[in-house]
Amino acid sequence: MQSRKILCLTLGNGPSAVEEHLRGQDWEVVSATDLGTARQILGSNHFLVCVLVLNQPAPDLIARIEACLKASKSSEWVGVFPPQSLESPAFRGLILDCFFDYHTHPVDLGYLARTLGHAYGRATLREGHDLQQRCIEHMGMVGQSAAIDLLRSQIKKVAVTNAPVLIGGESGSGKELAAQAIHQCSPRASGPFIAVNCGAISPSLIHSELFGHERGSFTGASTEKRGLIEMANGGTIFLDEIGDLPRELQTNLLRFLQEKTINRVGATRTLQVDARVVAASHVDLAEAVSSGHFREDLFYRLNVLTLAVPALRERKGDVPMLAQHFYRRCTADKKTRVEGFSKQAIAAMMAYDWPGNVRELFNRVQRAVVMTDRRMITPLDLGLTVEEGQSSIGLDTARTIAERDAISITFNRVGRNVTHAARELGISRMTLYRLMEKHGIASGAG
Numbered sequence: 001m002q003s004r005k006i007l008c009l010t011l012g013n014g015p016s017a018v019e020e021h022l023r024g025q026d027w028e029v030v031s032a033t034d035l036g037t038a039r040q041i042l043g044s045n046h047f048l049v050c051v052l053v054l055n056q057p058a059p060d061l062i063a064r065i066e067a068c069l070k071a072s073k074s075s076e077w078v079g080v081f082p083p084q085s086l087e088s089p090a091f092r093g094l095i096l097d098c099f100f101d102y103h104t105h106p107v108d109l110g111y112l113a114r115t116l117g118h119a120y121g122r123a124t125l126r127e128g129h130d131l132q133q134r135c136i137e138h139m140g141m142v143g144q145s146a147a148i149d150l151l152r153s154q155i156k157k158v159a160v161t162n163a164p165v166l167i168g169g170e171s172g173s174g175k176e177l178a179a180q181a182i183h184q185c186s187p188r189a190s191g192p193f194i195a196v197n198c199g200a201i202s203p204s205l206i207h208s209e210l211f212g213h214e215r216g217s218f219t220g221a222s223t224e225k226r227g228l229i230e231m232a233n234g235g236t237i238f239l240d241e242i243g244d245l246p247r248e249l250q251t252n253l254l255r256f257l258q259e260k261t262i263n264r265v266g267a268t269r270t271l272q273v274d275a276r277v278v279a280a281s282h283v284d285l286a287e288a289v290s291s292g293h294f295r296e297d298l299f300y301r302l303n304v305l306t307l308a309v310p311a312l313r314e315r316k317g318d319v320p321m322l323a324q325h326f327y328r329r330c331t332a333d334k335k336t337r338v339e340g341f342s343k344q345a346i347a348a349m350m351a352y353d354w355p356g357n358v359r360e361l362f363n364r365v366q367r368a369v370v371m372t373d374r375r376m377i378t379p380l381d382l383g384l385t386v387e388e389g390q391s392s393i394g395l396d397t398a399r400t401i402a403e404r405d406a407i408s409i410t411f412n413r414v415g416r417n418v419t420h421a422a423r424e425l426g427i428s429r430m431t432l433y434r435l436m437e438k439h440g441i442a443s444g445a446g
Protein backbone atom coordinates (compact mmCIF):
# COMPACT_ATOMS: atom_id res chain seq x y z
CA MET A 1 0.00 0.00 0.00
CA GLN A 2 1.21 3.51 -0.84
CA SER A 3 2.19 5.61 2.22
CA ARG A 4 -0.07 8.60 2.86
CA LYS A 5 2.36 11.20 1.60
CA ILE A 6 1.23 14.81 1.40
CA LEU A 7 2.78 18.05 0.19
CA CYS A 8 2.02 20.92 2.55
CA LEU A 9 2.65 24.26 0.82
CA THR A 10 2.40 27.16 3.26
CA LEU A 11 2.54 30.68 1.78
CA GLY A 12 2.90 33.80 3.88
CA ASN A 13 4.14 34.25 7.42
CA GLY A 14 2.30 32.49 10.14
CA PRO A 15 2.26 29.35 12.23
CA SER A 16 2.13 26.04 10.38
CA ALA A 17 -0.43 24.42 12.67
CA VAL A 18 -1.77 22.39 9.73
CA GLU A 19 1.61 20.82 9.07
CA GLU A 20 2.13 19.99 12.74
CA HIS A 21 -1.32 18.47 13.04
CA LEU A 22 -0.79 16.28 9.96
CA ARG A 23 2.61 15.10 11.21
CA GLY A 24 0.87 14.01 14.41
CA GLN A 25 -1.52 11.90 12.32
CA ASP A 26 -0.41 9.15 9.93
CA TRP A 27 0.64 11.52 7.11
CA GLU A 28 4.18 11.68 5.77
CA VAL A 29 4.50 15.44 5.29
CA VAL A 30 6.82 17.08 2.77
CA SER A 31 6.77 20.83 3.28
CA ALA A 32 7.43 23.85 1.06
CA THR A 33 7.14 27.53 1.87
CA ASP A 34 7.45 29.01 -1.63
CA LEU A 35 6.06 28.17 -5.06
CA GLY A 36 9.48 27.56 -6.69
CA THR A 37 10.40 24.88 -4.15
CA ALA A 38 6.93 23.35 -4.41
CA ARG A 39 7.28 23.01 -8.19
CA GLN A 40 10.69 21.41 -7.81
CA ILE A 41 9.34 18.89 -5.31
CA LEU A 42 6.32 18.18 -7.51
CA GLY A 43 8.62 17.67 -10.50
CA SER A 44 10.31 14.67 -8.97
CA ASN A 45 7.70 13.28 -6.57
CA HIS A 46 4.16 12.09 -6.91
CA PHE A 47 1.58 13.12 -4.30
CA LEU A 48 -1.99 11.92 -4.26
CA VAL A 49 -2.95 14.83 -2.03
CA CYS A 50 -1.51 18.33 -1.49
CA VAL A 51 -2.65 21.08 0.84
CA LEU A 52 -2.12 24.80 0.20
CA VAL A 53 -2.23 26.97 3.32
CA LEU A 54 -2.47 30.68 2.54
CA ASN A 55 -1.86 32.76 5.63
CA GLN A 56 -2.62 36.08 3.91
CA PRO A 57 -4.60 36.87 0.75
CA ALA A 58 -2.23 36.75 -2.24
CA PRO A 59 -4.02 38.27 -5.28
CA ASP A 60 -0.74 38.80 -7.14
CA LEU A 61 0.15 35.10 -6.81
CA ILE A 62 -2.99 33.62 -8.39
CA ALA A 63 -1.42 32.88 -11.81
CA ARG A 64 1.68 31.30 -10.26
CA ILE A 65 -0.40 29.24 -7.83
CA GLU A 66 -2.53 28.01 -10.73
CA ALA A 67 0.57 27.05 -12.77
CA CYS A 68 1.98 25.15 -9.79
CA LEU A 69 -1.30 23.29 -9.18
CA LYS A 70 -1.69 22.38 -12.85
CA ALA A 71 1.89 21.07 -12.97
CA SER A 72 1.00 18.54 -10.29
CA LYS A 73 -1.40 16.85 -12.74
CA SER A 74 -3.12 14.03 -10.88
CA SER A 75 -2.90 15.36 -7.28
CA GLU A 76 -6.03 16.43 -5.38
CA TRP A 77 -5.52 19.85 -3.76
CA VAL A 78 -7.22 21.07 -0.60
CA GLY A 79 -6.91 24.74 0.38
CA VAL A 80 -6.91 26.61 3.66
CA PHE A 81 -7.48 30.30 2.93
CA PRO A 82 -8.10 33.60 4.75
CA PRO A 83 -11.86 34.32 4.42
CA GLN A 84 -11.17 37.66 2.64
CA SER A 85 -9.43 35.89 -0.26
CA LEU A 86 -12.85 34.53 -1.33
CA GLU A 87 -13.97 38.06 -2.19
CA SER A 88 -11.80 37.97 -5.33
CA PRO A 89 -13.63 36.50 -8.38
CA ALA A 90 -10.26 35.33 -9.80
CA PHE A 91 -9.52 33.47 -6.58
CA ARG A 92 -12.97 31.88 -6.53
CA GLY A 93 -12.34 30.74 -10.11
CA LEU A 94 -9.05 29.19 -9.05
CA ILE A 95 -10.81 27.26 -6.26
CA LEU A 96 -13.45 25.95 -8.64
CA ASP A 97 -10.90 24.94 -11.27
CA CYS A 98 -8.15 23.44 -9.20
CA PHE A 99 -9.28 22.43 -5.70
CA PHE A 100 -11.01 19.34 -4.39
CA ASP A 101 -12.25 21.36 -1.38
CA TYR A 102 -11.25 24.29 0.83
CA HIS A 103 -11.48 25.54 4.41
CA THR A 104 -11.08 29.05 5.81
CA HIS A 105 -9.05 30.30 8.78
CA PRO A 106 -9.41 29.65 11.65
CA VAL A 107 -9.39 26.07 10.51
CA ASP A 108 -10.93 23.14 12.39
CA LEU A 109 -7.97 20.74 12.14
CA GLY A 110 -10.03 17.60 12.75
CA TYR A 111 -12.47 18.58 9.99
CA LEU A 112 -9.55 19.41 7.65
CA ALA A 113 -7.99 15.99 8.32
CA ARG A 114 -11.28 14.35 7.29
CA THR A 115 -11.40 16.39 4.06
CA LEU A 116 -7.82 15.36 3.29
CA GLY A 117 -8.79 11.73 3.95
CA HIS A 118 -11.65 12.04 1.43
CA ALA A 119 -9.36 13.70 -1.12
CA TYR A 120 -6.86 10.87 -0.64
CA GLY A 121 -9.56 8.25 -1.14
CA ARG A 122 -10.77 9.94 -4.31
CA ALA A 123 -7.22 10.31 -5.69
CA THR A 124 -6.55 6.63 -4.96
CA LEU A 125 -9.71 5.65 -6.83
CA ARG A 126 -8.82 7.81 -9.81
CA GLU A 127 -5.21 6.64 -9.82
CA GLY A 128 -6.36 3.01 -9.87
CA HIS A 129 -8.78 3.78 -12.69
CA ASP A 130 -6.19 5.76 -14.67
CA LEU A 131 -3.58 3.04 -14.22
CA GLN A 132 -5.96 0.38 -15.45
CA GLN A 133 -6.86 2.53 -18.47
CA ARG A 134 -3.23 3.31 -19.21
CA CYS A 135 -2.39 -0.39 -18.92
CA ILE A 136 -5.01 -1.32 -21.44
CA GLU A 137 -4.34 1.56 -23.83
CA HIS A 138 -0.60 1.89 -23.64
CA MET A 139 0.78 -1.58 -23.30
CA GLY A 140 0.93 -1.64 -27.09
CA MET A 141 1.58 -5.33 -26.90
CA VAL A 142 -0.24 -7.09 -29.71
CA GLY A 143 -1.09 -10.78 -29.39
CA GLN A 144 -3.72 -13.10 -28.01
CA SER A 145 -1.61 -16.18 -27.22
CA ALA A 146 -1.65 -17.57 -23.69
CA ALA A 147 2.05 -16.65 -23.42
CA ILE A 148 1.47 -12.96 -24.18
CA ASP A 149 -1.62 -12.87 -21.92
CA LEU A 150 0.52 -14.22 -19.08
CA LEU A 151 3.22 -11.63 -19.80
CA ARG A 152 0.65 -8.81 -19.75
CA SER A 153 -0.75 -9.94 -16.41
CA GLN A 154 2.78 -10.25 -14.94
CA ILE A 155 3.58 -6.74 -16.17
CA LYS A 156 0.53 -5.35 -14.36
CA LYS A 157 1.65 -7.05 -11.14
CA VAL A 158 5.28 -5.92 -11.18
CA ALA A 159 4.37 -2.41 -12.36
CA VAL A 160 2.89 -1.39 -9.01
CA THR A 161 6.02 -2.23 -7.01
CA ASN A 162 9.29 -0.33 -6.93
CA ALA A 163 11.67 -3.30 -7.03
CA PRO A 164 14.07 -3.87 -9.96
CA VAL A 165 12.79 -6.08 -12.76
CA LEU A 166 14.94 -8.37 -14.92
CA ILE A 167 13.54 -9.18 -18.35
CA GLY A 168 14.87 -12.13 -20.31
CA GLY A 169 14.15 -13.05 -23.91
CA GLU A 170 15.73 -13.36 -27.32
CA SER A 171 16.77 -10.37 -29.35
CA GLY A 172 13.81 -8.59 -30.97
CA SER A 173 11.21 -10.45 -28.89
CA GLY A 174 9.85 -7.29 -27.23
CA LYS A 175 11.89 -6.77 -24.04
CA GLU A 176 12.03 -3.00 -24.43
CA LEU A 177 8.32 -2.90 -25.18
CA ALA A 178 7.71 -4.87 -21.97
CA ALA A 179 9.90 -2.40 -20.03
CA GLN A 180 7.90 0.52 -21.48
CA ALA A 181 4.66 -1.22 -20.51
CA ILE A 182 5.92 -1.65 -16.92
CA HIS A 183 6.68 2.06 -16.81
CA GLN A 184 3.33 3.05 -18.35
CA CYS A 185 1.39 0.90 -15.91
CA SER A 186 3.34 2.13 -12.89
CA PRO A 187 2.70 5.14 -10.65
CA ARG A 188 5.84 6.59 -12.30
CA ALA A 189 4.16 6.82 -15.71
CA SER A 190 4.20 10.62 -15.72
CA GLY A 191 7.98 10.57 -15.08
CA PRO A 192 10.68 9.91 -17.70
CA PHE A 193 11.43 6.54 -19.31
CA ILE A 194 15.09 6.41 -20.29
CA ALA A 195 16.34 3.45 -22.33
CA VAL A 196 20.06 2.66 -22.54
CA ASN A 197 21.69 -0.11 -24.50
CA CYS A 198 24.72 -0.94 -22.34
CA GLY A 199 26.27 -2.92 -25.21
CA ALA A 200 26.10 -0.02 -27.65
CA ILE A 201 28.06 2.58 -25.67
CA SER A 202 31.86 2.44 -25.83
CA PRO A 203 33.48 1.26 -22.56
CA SER A 204 35.40 4.54 -22.26
CA LEU A 205 32.17 6.59 -22.29
CA ILE A 206 29.66 4.43 -20.49
CA HIS A 207 30.62 5.52 -16.96
CA SER A 208 30.00 9.21 -17.63
CA GLU A 209 26.95 8.46 -19.84
CA LEU A 210 25.24 6.56 -17.02
CA PHE A 211 26.42 8.47 -13.98
CA GLY A 212 27.30 11.90 -15.44
CA HIS A 213 30.47 13.87 -14.81
CA GLU A 214 31.70 17.08 -13.22
CA ARG A 215 33.41 19.77 -15.23
CA GLY A 216 37.15 19.04 -15.73
CA SER A 217 36.88 15.48 -14.41
CA PHE A 218 38.65 14.16 -17.52
CA THR A 219 40.09 15.55 -20.77
CA GLY A 220 37.18 16.82 -22.84
CA ALA A 221 34.81 17.26 -19.88
CA SER A 222 34.49 21.00 -20.43
CA THR A 223 31.05 21.25 -18.80
CA GLU A 224 29.26 19.28 -16.14
CA LYS A 225 26.85 16.64 -17.41
CA ARG A 226 23.88 14.82 -15.92
CA GLY A 227 24.00 11.09 -16.45
CA LEU A 228 21.15 8.98 -17.81
CA ILE A 229 20.33 7.57 -14.35
CA GLU A 230 19.94 11.10 -13.01
CA MET A 231 17.74 12.00 -15.99
CA ALA A 232 15.45 9.11 -15.09
CA ASN A 233 14.72 10.69 -11.68
CA GLY A 234 11.04 10.18 -10.86
CA GLY A 235 10.73 7.58 -13.62
CA THR A 236 12.32 4.40 -14.93
CA ILE A 237 15.74 3.60 -16.36
CA PHE A 238 15.80 0.65 -18.75
CA LEU A 239 19.23 -0.97 -18.96
CA ASP A 240 19.22 -3.19 -22.04
CA GLU A 241 22.02 -5.75 -22.50
CA ILE A 242 22.95 -5.38 -18.84
CA GLY A 243 25.36 -8.33 -19.27
CA ASP A 244 27.61 -5.98 -21.30
CA LEU A 245 28.03 -3.53 -18.41
CA PRO A 246 31.76 -3.38 -17.50
CA ARG A 247 32.50 -4.97 -14.11
CA GLU A 248 33.57 -1.78 -12.36
CA LEU A 249 30.28 -0.15 -13.33
CA GLN A 250 28.40 -3.18 -12.05
CA THR A 251 29.74 -2.14 -8.62
CA ASN A 252 28.43 1.43 -9.06
CA LEU A 253 25.04 0.13 -10.21
CA LEU A 254 24.82 -2.18 -7.20
CA ARG A 255 25.45 0.78 -4.94
CA PHE A 256 22.75 2.74 -6.70
CA LEU A 257 20.29 -0.14 -6.26
CA GLN A 258 21.12 -0.47 -2.57
CA GLU A 259 21.41 3.16 -1.54
CA LYS A 260 19.60 5.10 -4.29
CA THR A 261 22.61 7.39 -4.57
CA ILE A 262 25.14 8.07 -7.32
CA ASN A 263 28.36 9.98 -7.75
CA ARG A 264 29.09 11.71 -11.02
CA VAL A 265 32.58 11.01 -12.41
CA GLY A 266 35.00 13.34 -10.59
CA ALA A 267 32.40 14.35 -7.96
CA THR A 268 32.84 14.32 -4.25
CA ARG A 269 29.18 15.00 -3.45
CA THR A 270 26.66 12.22 -3.53
CA LEU A 271 23.33 12.66 -5.31
CA GLN A 272 20.04 11.08 -4.29
CA VAL A 273 18.18 9.69 -7.33
CA ASP A 274 14.74 8.10 -7.36
CA ALA A 275 14.75 5.96 -10.52
CA ARG A 276 13.37 2.46 -10.88
CA VAL A 277 15.68 0.03 -12.64
CA VAL A 278 14.37 -2.37 -15.26
CA ALA A 279 17.13 -4.43 -16.88
CA ALA A 280 17.15 -6.85 -19.78
CA SER A 281 19.51 -9.40 -21.16
CA HIS A 282 19.38 -11.82 -24.06
CA VAL A 283 22.25 -13.85 -22.53
CA ASP A 284 21.73 -16.06 -19.50
CA LEU A 285 22.99 -13.91 -16.61
CA ALA A 286 23.30 -16.92 -14.28
CA GLU A 287 25.86 -18.32 -16.73
CA ALA A 288 27.61 -14.95 -16.92
CA VAL A 289 27.89 -15.12 -13.10
CA SER A 290 29.42 -18.65 -13.28
CA SER A 291 31.95 -17.52 -15.88
CA GLY A 292 32.91 -14.51 -13.74
CA HIS A 293 31.59 -11.86 -16.18
CA PHE A 294 28.75 -10.65 -13.99
CA ARG A 295 28.77 -9.83 -10.27
CA GLU A 296 26.85 -12.39 -8.30
CA ASP A 297 25.54 -9.83 -5.75
CA LEU A 298 24.24 -7.59 -8.56
CA PHE A 299 22.60 -10.58 -10.22
CA TYR A 300 20.72 -11.47 -7.01
CA ARG A 301 19.73 -7.86 -6.50
CA LEU A 302 18.30 -7.67 -10.03
CA ASN A 303 16.83 -11.14 -10.06
CA VAL A 304 13.96 -10.40 -7.62
CA LEU A 305 11.19 -9.92 -10.17
CA THR A 306 11.81 -11.65 -13.47
CA LEU A 307 9.82 -11.69 -16.69
CA ALA A 308 10.47 -13.88 -19.70
CA VAL A 309 9.35 -12.57 -23.09
CA PRO A 310 8.60 -15.65 -25.20
CA ALA A 311 10.25 -16.09 -28.60
CA LEU A 312 7.86 -15.56 -31.52
CA ARG A 313 8.20 -19.20 -32.66
CA GLU A 314 6.73 -20.22 -29.26
CA ARG A 315 3.57 -18.18 -29.94
CA LYS A 316 3.04 -18.62 -33.65
CA GLY A 317 -0.68 -17.98 -33.16
CA ASP A 318 0.19 -14.27 -32.73
CA VAL A 319 1.93 -14.03 -36.12
CA PRO A 320 -1.12 -13.15 -38.30
CA MET A 321 -2.32 -10.51 -35.83
CA LEU A 322 1.15 -8.97 -35.48
CA ALA A 323 1.56 -8.98 -39.25
CA GLN A 324 -1.80 -7.18 -39.64
CA HIS A 325 -0.78 -4.68 -36.95
CA PHE A 326 2.50 -3.88 -38.72
CA TYR A 327 0.78 -3.77 -42.12
CA ARG A 328 -1.65 -1.16 -40.72
CA ARG A 329 1.20 0.78 -39.14
CA CYS A 330 3.12 0.82 -42.45
CA THR A 331 0.14 1.84 -44.57
CA ALA A 332 -1.46 4.38 -42.22
CA ASP A 333 -1.53 7.87 -43.79
CA LYS A 334 -0.36 6.43 -47.11
CA LYS A 335 -2.19 5.79 -50.31
CA THR A 336 -1.58 2.15 -51.13
CA ARG A 337 -3.23 -0.44 -53.29
CA VAL A 338 -2.01 -3.24 -51.02
CA GLU A 339 -4.98 -4.85 -49.27
CA GLY A 340 -3.35 -7.40 -47.00
CA PHE A 341 -1.68 -10.79 -47.05
CA SER A 342 -2.36 -13.68 -49.41
CA LYS A 343 -3.20 -17.07 -47.92
CA GLN A 344 0.21 -18.32 -49.03
CA ALA A 345 1.91 -15.39 -47.31
CA ILE A 346 0.17 -16.22 -44.01
CA ALA A 347 1.02 -19.89 -44.44
CA ALA A 348 4.67 -19.00 -45.11
CA MET A 349 4.78 -16.73 -42.05
CA MET A 350 3.27 -19.49 -39.91
CA ALA A 351 5.84 -22.00 -41.16
CA TYR A 352 8.83 -19.73 -40.61
CA ASP A 353 10.81 -19.86 -37.34
CA TRP A 354 11.45 -16.12 -36.84
CA PRO A 355 15.01 -16.17 -35.43
CA GLY A 356 14.89 -12.35 -35.25
CA ASN A 357 11.49 -12.50 -33.54
CA VAL A 358 8.95 -9.64 -33.71
CA ARG A 359 11.52 -7.15 -35.00
CA GLU A 360 12.19 -9.41 -37.99
CA LEU A 361 8.46 -9.73 -38.67
CA PHE A 362 8.12 -5.95 -38.62
CA ASN A 363 11.07 -5.51 -40.99
CA ARG A 364 9.75 -8.11 -43.43
CA VAL A 365 6.24 -6.59 -43.49
CA GLN A 366 7.69 -3.09 -43.96
CA ARG A 367 9.77 -4.31 -46.89
CA ALA A 368 6.84 -6.20 -48.43
CA VAL A 369 4.50 -3.18 -48.32
CA VAL A 370 7.09 -1.13 -50.23
CA MET A 371 8.21 -3.82 -52.69
CA THR A 372 5.02 -5.60 -53.67
CA ASP A 373 3.38 -4.98 -57.05
CA ARG A 374 0.21 -6.83 -56.10
CA ARG A 375 -2.85 -6.18 -54.01
CA MET A 376 -2.10 -9.12 -51.73
CA ILE A 377 1.37 -9.53 -50.23
CA THR A 378 2.99 -12.82 -51.32
CA PRO A 379 5.58 -15.00 -49.55
CA LEU A 380 8.15 -13.69 -52.04
CA ASP A 381 7.40 -10.06 -51.06
CA LEU A 382 8.17 -11.07 -47.49
CA GLY A 383 11.41 -12.75 -48.57
CA LEU A 384 9.99 -16.11 -47.48
CA THR A 385 9.80 -19.29 -49.53
CA VAL A 386 6.81 -21.59 -49.87
CA GLU A 387 7.74 -25.17 -49.43
CA GLU A 388 5.82 -28.12 -50.79
CA GLY A 389 2.66 -28.72 -48.78
CA GLN A 390 3.19 -25.56 -46.77
CA SER A 391 -0.04 -24.00 -47.89
CA SER A 392 -1.87 -26.48 -45.68
CA ILE A 393 -2.27 -24.27 -42.65
CA GLY A 394 -3.63 -24.86 -39.16
CA LEU A 395 -7.32 -24.63 -38.29
CA ASP A 396 -6.94 -21.32 -36.44
CA THR A 397 -5.25 -19.65 -39.39
CA ALA A 398 -7.79 -21.10 -41.81
CA ARG A 399 -10.56 -19.70 -39.63
CA THR A 400 -8.88 -16.28 -39.47
CA ILE A 401 -8.48 -16.13 -43.23
CA ALA A 402 -12.07 -17.30 -43.85
CA GLU A 403 -13.37 -14.67 -41.43
CA ARG A 404 -11.45 -11.88 -43.12
CA ASP A 405 -12.48 -13.02 -46.61
CA ALA A 406 -16.16 -13.24 -45.62
CA ILE A 407 -16.09 -9.67 -44.31
CA SER A 408 -14.26 -8.31 -47.38
CA ILE A 409 -16.58 -10.07 -49.82
CA THR A 410 -19.68 -8.86 -47.95
CA PHE A 411 -18.37 -5.31 -47.87
CA ASN A 412 -17.73 -5.38 -51.61
CA ARG A 413 -21.29 -6.55 -52.14
CA VAL A 414 -23.10 -4.10 -49.83
CA GLY A 415 -20.92 -1.06 -50.58
CA ARG A 416 -19.02 -0.85 -47.25
CA ASN A 417 -22.14 -0.26 -45.20
CA VAL A 418 -21.51 -1.69 -41.70
CA THR A 419 -25.20 -2.06 -40.79
CA HIS A 420 -26.03 -3.97 -43.98
CA ALA A 421 -22.83 -6.04 -43.82
CA ALA A 422 -23.51 -7.05 -40.20
CA ARG A 423 -27.06 -8.10 -41.14
CA GLU A 424 -25.80 -10.18 -44.09
CA LEU A 425 -23.14 -11.84 -41.95
CA GLY A 426 -25.64 -12.57 -39.17
CA ILE A 427 -23.64 -10.79 -36.47
CA SER A 428 -24.12 -7.59 -34.44
CA ARG A 429 -22.58 -4.30 -35.56
CA MET A 430 -20.36 -4.34 -32.45
CA THR A 431 -19.02 -7.79 -33.34
CA LEU A 432 -18.39 -6.62 -36.89
CA TYR A 433 -16.50 -3.56 -35.67
CA ARG A 434 -14.38 -5.83 -33.45
CA LEU A 435 -13.61 -8.15 -36.36
CA MET A 436 -12.81 -5.20 -38.65
CA GLU A 437 -10.37 -3.96 -36.02
CA LYS A 438 -8.82 -7.43 -35.73
CA HIS A 439 -8.36 -7.78 -39.49
CA GLY A 440 -7.41 -4.19 -40.22
CA ILE A 441 -10.43 -3.57 -42.45
CA ALA A 442 -11.49 0.05 -42.76
CA SER A 443 -15.18 0.96 -42.59
CA GLY A 444 -17.11 3.14 -44.98
CA ALA A 445 -20.38 4.80 -44.12
CA GLY A 446 -22.92 3.12 -41.96
Ligand SMILES: Nc1ncnc2c1ncn2[C@@H]1O[C@H](COP(=O)(O)OP(=O)(O)OP(=O)(O)O)[C@@H](O)[C@H]1O
Nearest residue numbers: 140141142143170171172173174175176177358359
Ligand atom coordinates in the same frame (compact mmCIF):
# COMPACT_ATOMS: atom_id res chain seq x y z
N1 LIG B 1 3.83 -7.85 -28.85
C1 LIG B 1 4.20 -6.85 -29.65
N2 LIG B 1 3.28 -6.08 -30.24
C2 LIG B 1 3.64 -5.06 -31.08
N3 LIG B 1 4.92 -4.76 -31.36
C3 LIG B 1 5.89 -5.50 -30.80
C4 LIG B 1 5.59 -6.58 -29.91
N4 LIG B 1 6.75 -7.12 -29.48
C5 LIG B 1 7.73 -6.42 -30.08
N5 LIG B 1 7.22 -5.44 -30.86
C6 LIG B 1 7.98 -4.50 -31.72
O1 LIG B 1 9.09 -5.22 -32.23
C7 LIG B 1 10.27 -4.43 -32.24
C8 LIG B 1 11.33 -5.09 -31.36
O2 LIG B 1 10.92 -5.06 -30.00
P1 LIG B 1 11.91 -4.62 -28.80
O3 LIG B 1 12.84 -3.54 -29.24
O4 LIG B 1 11.06 -4.37 -27.60
O5 LIG B 1 12.74 -5.98 -28.64
P2 LIG B 1 13.95 -6.32 -27.67
O6 LIG B 1 13.70 -7.68 -27.14
O7 LIG B 1 14.13 -5.21 -26.67
O8 LIG B 1 15.16 -6.33 -28.70
P3 LIG B 1 16.76 -6.30 -28.37
O9 LIG B 1 17.07 -7.51 -27.54
O10 LIG B 1 17.38 -6.39 -29.72
O11 LIG B 1 17.02 -5.01 -27.68
C9 LIG B 1 9.84 -3.06 -31.74
O12 LIG B 1 9.53 -2.26 -32.89
C10 LIG B 1 8.58 -3.35 -30.92
O13 LIG B 1 7.72 -2.22 -30.90
